[in-house]
Amino acid sequence: MLELKDRENDLRLLDVHRAAAANLRSQLQEQQQHIQAATNTITQLQQELDELEAVAAAAAELSREQQQQQQDDDEGPIVFEESIEELEELLTNISQEYKAKNDTAKQQQQQLLHKVAAMLPYVQQQQQQSAGEAVVLCRSEAAKLRRQQQAAAREQQQQQQQQQQVLQQLQQQEQQQQAAESASLSLICCIKQQLQQLQQKLQQKPPQQQCMQSVAAAEQQLQQLQQQTAENNQDKLKSVEARVAASGETLLQLQQQRQQLQQVQQQLQQHEALGVSLQVAQQRQQEKQQLLQQKQQQLARRFASLQQQPAIGPLSTNPQQAAVCSELQQQQQQQQQQQQQQRALEGGETQLYEYLAAEAAAKSCCPICCRSLSSSSELLLLQQNVKQRMQQMPQQQQQLQQQLQQQQIKIQTIQQQQKTTNQLINKHKDLLAAAAELTRKKQAEEELHAAAAAAAAAAEAAAQRAKETQEAHAEAAELAAAAAAAAAAEHSLIGRQRSRKLRAAAGLHAAANGSSSSSSSSSSSEVQQQLQQLESQIAQAFADREAAQQQQQQLQQQQLKQQQQLLQLQAHLAEQQRLLQQIREEQQQQQEQQKQLQLTEAALPGQQQLLHATRQQLQQLQQQQRQAEQQTEAKLRQLESAAAELETIAASIEEQQQRVEEAEAAVAAAAASASGERQQQLRQQQQQLTAALQQEQQQQEQLNAAFDKGQLLLQQIRSSIDVKRQQQQLELQQQTVHALQQQQQQTLQQGIAALVQQSSIAAAAAKQHQQQQQQQQQQQQQQEQLQQQQQQQKKNKK
Numbered sequence: 001m002l003e004l005k006d007r008e009n010d011l012r013l014l015d016v017h018r019a020a021a022a023n024l025r026s027q028l029q030e031q032q033q034h035i036q037a038a039t040n041t042i043t044q045l046q047q048e049l050d051e052l053e054a055v056a057a058a059a060a061e062l063s064r065e066q067q068q069q070q071q072d073d074d075e076g077p078i079v080f081e082e083s084i085e086e087l088e089e090l091l092t093n094i095s096q097e098y099k100a101k102n103d104t105a106k107q108q109q110q111q112l113l114h115k116v117a118a119m120l121p122y123v124q125q126q127q128q129q130s131a132g133e134a135v136v137l138c139r140s141e142a143a144k145l146r147r148q149q150q151a152a153a154r155e156q157q158q159q160q161q162q163q164q165q166v167l168q169q170l171q172q173q174e175q176q177q178q179a180a181e182s183a184s185l186s187l188i189c190c191i192k193q194q195l196q197q198l199q200q201k202l203q204q205k206p207p208q209q210q211c212m213q214s215v216a217a218a219e220q221q222l223q224q225l226q227q228q229t230a231e232n233n234q235d236k237l238k239s240v241e242a243r244v245a246a247s248g249e250t251l252l253q254l255q256q257q258r259q260q261l262q263q264v265q266q267q268l269q270q271h272e273a274l275g276v277s278l279q280v281a282q283q284r285q286q287e288k289q290q291l292l293q294q295k296q297q298q299l300a301r302r303f304a305s306l307q308q309q310p311a312i313g314p315l316s317t318n319p320q321q322a323a324v325c326s327e328l329q330q331q332q333q334q335q336q337q338q339q340q341q342q343r344a345l346e347g348g349e350t351q352l353y354e355y356l357a358a359e360a361a362a363k364s365c366c367p368i369c370c371r372s373l374s375s376s377s378e379l380l381l382l383q384q385n386v387k388q389r390m391q392q393m394p395q396q397q398q399q400l401q402q403q404l405q406q407q408q409i410k411i412q413t414i415q416q417q418q419k420t421t422n423q424l425i426n427k428h429k430d431l432l433a434a435a436a437e438l439t440r441k442k443q444a445e446e447e448l449h450a451a452a453a454a455a456a457a458a459a460e461a462a463a464q465r466a467k468e469t470q471e472a473h474a475e476a477a478e479l480a481a482a483a484a485a486a487a488a489a490e491h492s493l494i495g496r497q498r499s500r501k502l503r504a505a506a507g508l509h510a511a512a513n514g515s516s517s518s519s520s521s522s523s524s525s526e527v528q529q530q531l532q533q534l535e536s537q538i539a540q541a542f543a544d545r546e547a548a549q550q551q552q553q554q555l556q557q558q559q560l561k562q563q564q565q566l567l568q569l570q571a572h573l574a575e576q577q578r579l580l581q582q583i584r585e586e587q588q589q590q591q592e593q594q595k596q597l598q599l600t601e602a603a604l605p606g607q608q609q610l611l612h613a614t615r616q617q618l619q620q621l622q623q624q625q626r627q628a629e630q631q632t633e634a635k636l637r638q639l640e641s642a643a644a645e646l647e648t649i650a651a652s653i654e655e656q657q658q659r660v661e662e663a664e665a666a667v668a669a670a671a672a673s674a675s676g677e678r679q680q681q682l683r684q685q686q687q688q689l690t691a692a693l694q695q696e697q698q699q700q701e702q703l704n705a706a707f708d709k710g711q712l713l714l715q716q717i718r719s720s721i722d723v724k725r726q727q728q729q730l731e732l733q734q735q736t737v738h739a740l741q742q743q744q745q746q747t748l749q750q751g752i753a754a755l756v757q758q759s760s761i762a763a764a765a766a767k768q769h770q771q772q773q774q775q776q777q778q779q780q781q782q783q784e785q786l787q788q789q790q791q792q793q794k795k796n797k798k
Contacts, residue, residue, distance in 0.1 A: 026779050156632045163625045170618050
């Protein structure tokens with residue numbers, strides 16, 4: 001159980017590390033995307049700042065040139081002391097020079113205004129622009145810059161919040177990894193301690209070879225004892241049957257001898273009628289016969305009791321069948337979570353694009369940035385861009401659908417792997433049931449061995465009883481022989497008495513009385529002697545019987561000792577077998593723990609590397625966050641300074657415009673004072689200049705159109721580059737997903753190999769699958785969020 005829990009903990013730690021690695025990778029991808037977006041915004045802001053700097057430089061040049069013109073005008077004093085002709089000539093020269101300078105200044109001012117208009121984003125002005133329009137443009141650009149500054153500040157706050165969340169997640173992951181590392185280290189220490197304890201136990205226990213040898217010797221001894229008991233039981237049964245038959249015969253003989261003794265007693269009674277001495281002897285003989293009968297009855301009763309005792313006891317078989325079937329059925333209800341595919345609203349987006357295109361055609365301006373479209377070509381380009389985006393939308397949707405299908409295929413493979421794990425768990429349960437049945441069979445075999453030992457003990461007891469019966473039969477035979485000898489003696493004495501009596505009757509009648517009394521006394525004395533001999537023989541028989549009983553008890557004690565030895569041998573054999581099993585199990589545990597040690601030690605450097613990588617990522621993210629904050633603050637400052645410069649430029653342009661108007665009024669007054677012919681000439685020259693300016697304006701419009709086309713091409717190239725970058729990022733993500741799949745397959749194979757021995761890991765595998773599904777859902781949501789952010793960025797760019 002400890003090993004199963006340790007393996008479950010190891011697998012849970014591996015799952016935690018994998019989840020942490022997946023989260024880290026997803027977060028790194030998100031951070032890279034955020035960094036790319038930040039770099040793009042930084043580049044855009046830098047471009048805008050460069051353009052604003054160029055505008056500020058152009059405005060400064062304009063102000064410098066106007067100041068120089070004013071200084072030149074102020075330095076040239078007007079002298080009226082000369083004649084009118086000279087003054088007219090001077091006026092004509094001054095007017096020509098002023099016109100030339102004014103024309104050159106206007107041209108330079110118009111060129112600078114064109115440069116400013118070209119540099120300002122999303123604005124295209126016409127060739128003829130006045131200073132008032134430039135002031136309005138500067139102020140509008142300043143307002144736009146302030147709006148951008150506010151939007152950038154908001155984005156900066158959002159990015160800071162997101163980065164703080166990412167940092168908190170990374171810190172949590174670092175804490176989790178540190179906890180996992182400490183848990184793995186504690187696990188390694190525990191496993192080492194368990195290995196040391198197992199080694200100490202193995203050293204304390206006898207070696208495996210000695211246990212095997214002792215078990216084999218005990219099994220041989222048991223087999224020999226069982227064979228000997230079986231052979232002795234058969235021999236003893238036969239001997240007991242023979243002794244029973246012999247005892248029956250001896251009983252018949254004793255009954256016959258009793259009848260003969262009764263006949264002898266009757267004859268003695270007849271002879272006692274002849275004399276008092278014979279009667280006294282007869283009485284004594286009767287008493288002795290009664291004693292003999294009592295002893296015979298006692299012997300008969302004891303013999304009957306011996307016959308009634310069973311020769312072999314029944315076999316005591318009481319098998320204790322204790323079957324404990326513990327089947328762990330854990331039904332895993334796999335809830336298939338259908339991923340919510342958040343598709344881009346195709347119909348809504350297409351309608352939106354069509355509405356925007358119609359609005360652009362109606363108002364002749366961009367519906368998003370309100371940029372005025374000077375020509376139909378720009379409107380066509382805008383509509384073409386919208387159509388291209390509309391054509392690209394189904395391709396992007398197809399790519400998203402393909403990615404979702406691939407993820408569904410991955411989920412199906414994981415579910416199949418879960419099914420295989422469930423099958424392996426069922427097989428493991430069947431193996432446990434078979435092991436329980438084997439233990440039951442072993443218990444039944446042990447009970448049979450115990451019953452055989454009891455049967456052997458009963459057979460030995462029966463053999464002892466048979467020996468006792470044989471000894472009793474031998475005693476009875478001896479008694480029967482003694483009785484037969486007594487009966488023969490009595491017969492011989494009776495015959496002698498009869499012959500003597502006949503002789504005495506034929507001889508003298510007087511002397512007959514004395515002779516009969518003497519013969520009767522002699523015969524009675526002989527009978528008493530024979531009875532005494534019988535009594536002594538019976539006493540000897542009883543003594544022999546008591547000795548036989550004592551021998552029987554000794555034999556029973558020996559039999560009990562043998563049974564105890566058998567039981568001790570069986571217990572010793574069971575202990576040796578148990579020791580062998582314990583040694584094998586401990587060796588297996590030692591091997592498994594060594595494998596776990598190797599696995600945990602192999603996983604430690606990976607965990608440490610992950611910790612180091614997460615810490616480096618944390619440091620890098622913190623540095624990047626600081627750098628981004630510094631850059632954004634610097635950009636905001638630059639935007640503020642650019643807006644202030646634009647406002648100052650607008651104010652200076654207004655002042656210059658006022659001065660130019662005053663100078664033009666003075667020139668007009670001077671020209672009015674001159675002759676009308678000069679005015680006509682000046683007007684003709686002015687018409688020529690206006691025609692030339694119109695030609696220049698047309699040329700500049702052509703240049704502006706070409707510049708717009710170049711910008712559109714640049715935007716298309718940038719969009720294609722962004723698409724390629726996104727494709728590369730997707731390929732990288734697919735590669736990482738493939739690598740993760742391979743790692744998951746390897747870990748699943750290891751888990752399947754471990755599940756053959758561990759049944760409780762299925763729940764952890766189910767939890768892991770749910771976590772992976774949640775992580776996949778999170779990854780999908782993050783990808784969708786990134787796509788939405790990219791779309792928003794593209795819209796903002798437009």
